[in-house]
Amino acid sequence: MYRVLIADDHPLFRRALREAVDSTGEDCELIECEQLDQALAIITHQQPDLLLLDLKMPGSSGLAGLAQIRSAYPELAVVVVTASEDGTVASRVRQLGALGFIPKSASIETMTQALRSVLQGKLVFPEFVSQTPDELTRKLASLTPQQLKVLVLISEGALNKQIGYTLDIKETTVKSHVRDIFRKLDIINRTQAAMVIQQLQIPD
Amino acid sequence: MYRVLIADDHPLFRRALREAVDSTGEDCELIECEQLDQALAIITHQQPDLLLLDLKMPGSSGLAGLAQIRSAYPELAVVVVTASEDGTVASRVRQLGALGFIPKSASIETMTQALRSVLQGKLVFPEFVSQTPDELTRKLASLTPQQLKVLVLISEGALNKQIGYTLDIKETTVKSHVRDIFRKLDIINRTQAAMVIQQLQIPD
């Protein structure tokens, strides 16, 4: 009995994913949400076994969300389902520890088969996915969950004080995180930090 | 007798553009360059009548470069030639005052015809180009040439001091420009300024 969370802002596509999950023949309880922060809340409280994640959702499009989830819940199995066919995106998804990458152009049957493979413990990625590690992704994966949260808020133009308020920590703590982030990403100020996140966005 | 500057980093495509210009039947002197800063230098010193500009060149991909050129040399005729087929990009190009938008997928004959039309004073844009003004582009177009230079440097993570050194102006002057930029763009800090530029990047 698996608990599966589908995170996608598109209702029709959620339906397609439901079908694909049902067709695997596994006994699955389905949960759905439309936004990344909803997904994070559900993961915390309901502890699903598998997450089907769209990379482009309102509020947070890109790999930062995946990095946050993977960092905070390393035991959770994640399969990325996205409209992007980009090879760079797929290999970064792999590097961040996702178990599969399914293009939205795939048929329901293909998705079903891919999900079956993942549930059997196999990795499911397109052949063209590069194996060579990406520097940027590697650095991103080295950040702790809290550091990723801070980084995302920096990239939204937030002040340290605002970040502290949002995460309910002191501004001095924020500064500590910021300094550690700079060191890990090998940058010197928050403007550059913001651009790291921007580079991980998924183009429309 | 027209002086035409071709700014594109792809040699084969520059050749195609040369052919297209030659085929117009106009008497044209051709100049070529591969990077945006080269283009800016050539415009300053050789004062071409027409610029064929690729949006994606090493160093500066996106609409910021076009905005800089349009702002600094409003009399120069610019035709954007790009691999992007995106409608948003095309309408922004139009809003920034370019005279034409030619997809790289077009045939040489199509390009030739488009260039003829532009030389006759016509605007050449795909039909799907939206007419409704884009807020972001409107704000960007309101910046002075120097402010655009400062904005681009901000988006590269440069300090005010570095910007002053690069543009050979005092840091206090940089601060004045920065403040004016914030007011025009309706933002409050340089991190947000950097993301404005990032949003105008051309996706790969």
Added chain:
DNA sequence: AGACTTCCCCTCCTTTAGTAGGAGAGCAGC
């Protein structure tokens, strides 16, 4: 000539950012 814009520079001031170094609590794994 007058109005206007742009650019440059200035002072004075407050706030924010960033550096350096340390330290305690909690928690997982060995």
Added chain:
DNA sequence: GCTGCTCTCCTACTAAAGGAGGGGAAGTCT
């Protein structure tokens, strides 16, 4: 137990950013 990691918070400091306001020079446009 011990180690290591993470998160938290602290002090004290320097550097950078940002706000308000003004002023002068050069050019353009009417």
